[in-house]
Amino acid sequence: MRLAVIGAGAVGSAVVELASDHGHSVTAFADSSSAVIDSAGIDTAAVLDRKRTDGIVGSDAPEDALSAEYDVLVEATPTTLGDAEPGFSHVQAALERDRHAVLANKGPVAERYADVRSLEHESEGSVLFEATVGGAMPILSTIDDFDPSHITAVRGVLNGTANFILSRMATEGLDYEHVLAEAQDLGVAEADPTFDVDGTDAALKGVIIANVLSDDETEYTLDDAEVEGIQEISGSALELARADGRTVRLIAEVVEGSVRVGPRLVPDNAPLAVSGTRNIAQLETEHAGQLNISGRGAGGPETASAVLADIGRL
Amino acid sequence: MSDSTDEVRSYTVRLELVDEPGELLRALEPIANNGGNLLSIFHERGNVTPRGHIPVEVDLEATPERFDGIVDALRDAGINVIQAGAEQYSEALTIILTGHLVNTDLSDTLSRIHESTDATVTDLSLSAPGGTDDASSARIRLATEEGAVDEAMRSIRTVADEKGLHVIEPLAAGGDA
Numbered sequence A: 001m002r003l004a005v006i007g008a009g010a011v012g013s014a015v016v017e018l019a020s021d022h023g024h025s026v027t028a029f030a031d032s033s034s035a036v037i038d039s040a041g042i043d044t045a046a047v048l049d050r051k052r053t054d055g056i057v058g059s060d061a062p063e064d065a066l067s068a069e070y071d072v073l074v075e076a077t078p079t080t081l082g083d084a085e086p087g088f089s090h091v092q093a094a095l096e097r098d099r100h101a102v103l104a105n106k107g108p109v110a111e112r113y114a115d116v117r118s119l120e121h122e123s124e125g126s127v128l129f130e131a132t133v134g135g136a137m138p139i140l141s142t143i144d145d146f147d148p149s150h151i152t153a154v155r156g157v158l159n160g161t162a163n164f165i166l167s168r169m170a171t172e173g174l175d176y177e178h179v180l181a182e183a184q185d186l187g188v189a190e191a192d193p194t195f196d197v198d199g200t201d202a203a204l205k206g207v208i209i210a211n212v213l214s215d216d217e218t219e220y221t222l223d224d225a226e227v228e229g230i231q232e233i234s235g236s237a238l239e240l241a242r243a244d245g246r247t248v249r250l251i252a253e254v255v256e257g258s259v260r261v262g263p264r265l266v267p268d269n270a271p272l273a274v275s276g277t278r279n280i281a282q283l284e285t286e287h288a289g290q291l292n293i294s295g296r297g298a299g300g301p302e303t304a305s306a307v308l309a310d311i312g313r314l
Numbered sequence B: 001m002s003d004s005t006d007e008v009r010s011y012t013v014r015l016e017l018v019d020e021p022g023e024l025l026r027a028l029e030p031i032a033n034n035g036g037n038l039l040s041i042f043h044e045r046g047n048v049t050p051r052g053h054i055p056v057e058v059d060l061e062a063t064p065e066r067f068d069g070i071v072d073a074l075r076d077a078g079i080n081v082i083q084a085g086a087e088q089y090s091e092a093l094t095i096i097l098t099g100h101l102v103n104t105d106l107s108d109t110l111s112r113i114h115e116s117t118d119a120t121v122t123d124l125s126l127s128a129p130g131g132t133d134d135a136s137s138a139r140i141r142l143a144t145e146e147g148a149v150d151e152a153m154r155s156i157r158t159v160a161d162e163k164g165l166h167v168i169e170p171l172a173a174g175g176d177a
Helices: A010-018 A044-054 A062-067 A087-096 A107-111 A113-121 A140-146 A160-172 A176-186 A200-213 A235-243 A300-313 B023-033 B064-076 B106-117 B149-163
Strands: A002-006 A025-030 A035-037 A072-075 A100-103 A151-157 A225-227 A246-255 A258-267 A278-285 A289-296 B009-017 B037-043 B054-062 B080-084 B091-099 B120-127 B136-144 B166-170
Touching (some): A002 A062, A062 A087, A072 A087, A072 A300, A087 A107, A160 A235, A200 A246, A235 B091
Antiparallel strands (some): A025 A035, A278 A289
16 A cells, blocks of 8 residues: 555654555655655655654655545644644545545544544545554454444543553552653653643543444534543542552543543452553453453554554555 | 232341430331331440441331331431341442542531432541641442442532542442453
């Protein structure tokens, strides 16, 4: 397949780097200010080098990447809320040209799911977005394999930063601010960790799952989610939980059309009590009990692996 | 249709009494006054619940209809009915409340949870490392009737919202993690 990769952050760059390994070529690659286009396939190593040293990927205009020759558009720009732009327009451009779109950007499928689906309906192209939920973990494709109608609930730890903070607080007996600063030093938390710690990121993933599970065309957006973050969790609360054989995790829950994200008490030894930056999704299936999928929920190569898995499914 | 509601059956009622003179008599009156036939009373004097109450087990006979009246009358009299017949407080629920628990009157918080949910607080642990004027945390174990957990959680959220407290909920029913 020929790929046009829009977005040159950790995920977009990793897709470009790993594409040939999966038998694909990259014919266009754009960041926010530049693009490189070559219908014969770009020199990925040289381009990634240029991105690292000069901060740009090429000398073409970024919008030219959208009209380049490609089979699959990979949308890997940062997630935006509300109108989900410019990601949404990128997906639209691909579908209107009857090309496939594979998303790592949560915005379009969390905030404008119905719009995306109706564009897909009019197009020869398909939309896949495994990478938007749980990084490398095959959550959406597993739901698809079982058929959404056979999944009654999904619960999970879907934000590694929040989970790292909670598990460090619990094991070290440290307070929130202290562990957050440590997480930022380690690069686990971003300079502005708001979306991770206030539950927004996990909620977007929950909303995407709810959209996939929805069997009556009901569309969900972030506004439909009930969200509480971990900023108010104190060391003393975690201590009380531990004295009772429990711990606290930021859990996203999608059950019967409701999306809730918040700190929850879970038994210490429960599968959901993963530690560090690890993620887990627990699927409640109609005929096969619980199914746990655990793994790395973020990171460039991890998320790129999910993107490349989607491309393989097309 | 069989007229089974007239059939006299035996029931066991478990009560929690405040340790004060006259409490036992006050608890037995609603039973006698509502057509219940007392069979036995087991007064566990030495056994005190975490809240300092004394558990009492009463065996009695009554028709199902009268029995319902007896339980209502006991509750109207302010007597804590822990178990009545088959209706047992059987689901345990553990939550953690955080925030200014002491300044917002913890005992009022607990009694409001109790009143609005029919849930009984069976255990309470408080941790206030920064002193009682600072934010603190409490782990609360509640017993609710079977199937009433969701309703109890809704009431707890309402009380916590009003007082600016945060609730760390257990996973929803069905989610055994």
